[in-house]
Amino acid sequence: MEKTLGLLLLENRPITHAGALCNPNTFSFATLQTAVPGATVRTIVDGDEDVLDAYIRCARQLENDGVCAITSNCGFTALFQSKLAAAVNVPVALSSLSLVPFAATTVPKGKRVGILTYDATRMGEIHFAAAGWSSAQIDVAVAGIEGSETWRQLAEPIPDLPPSAIVEDVLIATRSLLKREPEVAALVFECAAFPLAADAVRRETGLMIADYVSLAKMLLEVSPVRDQRGANHSP
Incomplete structure (x- = not known):
């Protein structure tokens, strides 16, 4: 069945x-x-x-x-x-924040899990705890796409976004995160729009990406x- x-x-x-x-x-x-x-x-x-x-x-x-x-x-x-x-x-x-503990088990000791979110200024410990873990248990680095065209459009009743725009904004945010936090060894995408960019990010970074489709x-x-x-x- x-x-x-x-x-x-x-x-x-x-x-x-x-x-x-x-x-x-x-x-x-x-x-x-x-x-x-x-x-x-x-x-x-x-x-x-x-x-x-x-x-x-x-x-x-x-x-x-x-x-x-x-x-x-x-x-x-x-x-x-x-x-x-x-x-x-x-x-x-x-x-998809519930995938962070899984991602943490895949990285070497001393490495971090990166979380790419719709808005890093609004995400915090309360969301992590609700997903079953805390930053005291798992070393995470959080970045978002706030201020981007994807960020603006996703808040609209009818977003007008080609896939290429989502991919580019996610790549830009990922590059910024990895430059700031070079110890990140795996990524979890919080936003349900981000799986469109997962393969592009995997190709560019060589990192494991867990997302809503996963x-x-x-x-x-x-x-x-x-x-x-x-x-x-x-x-």
Whole structure:
């Protein structure tokens, strides 16, 4: 039986270029997407908990519709991780920040994990803790794309961004991070738009890149099959 991944989306029109998290053709499995009322780039980055109930309602609807696991398309939703995981009976991993502990195990002692985020000025320890770790446990270096055209466009209701613009802005931010923090030996991309740039960054830097597409594939792979009534069962 085919497994389906549920995606909780912001109301901003998602990036759907080839290879993007929200492009159904990116995956060999089915996805079911729903936009969460009131959830936008600005409300989520601002940490507005007024949308939490809407996230829970949408997650439960996805569960009722038979998805096997649930993720989101904004890494800042890590703040809702524990409450959404408690609200449904399928695996939930809302943020690619949950991949940081994995990335940390792949680098030599003394090296760091770089986190590339939508806005480094708004991301901090509260998001790390919500994703299950802290900077006291894992040595991280954080950089963002704030001020770039991609940063501006992603906050618009209907972003107008060619893939090349996203790739270039991510490359610029990555170069800046690595120049400032040469001990970075692996990267985690927080933003769901950044997987479009992952291969370009891998080619240029030679580093391991973990992102939302990585998370989605892993999450569904390890999740149990469910039937159309939403019950778990063995294949």
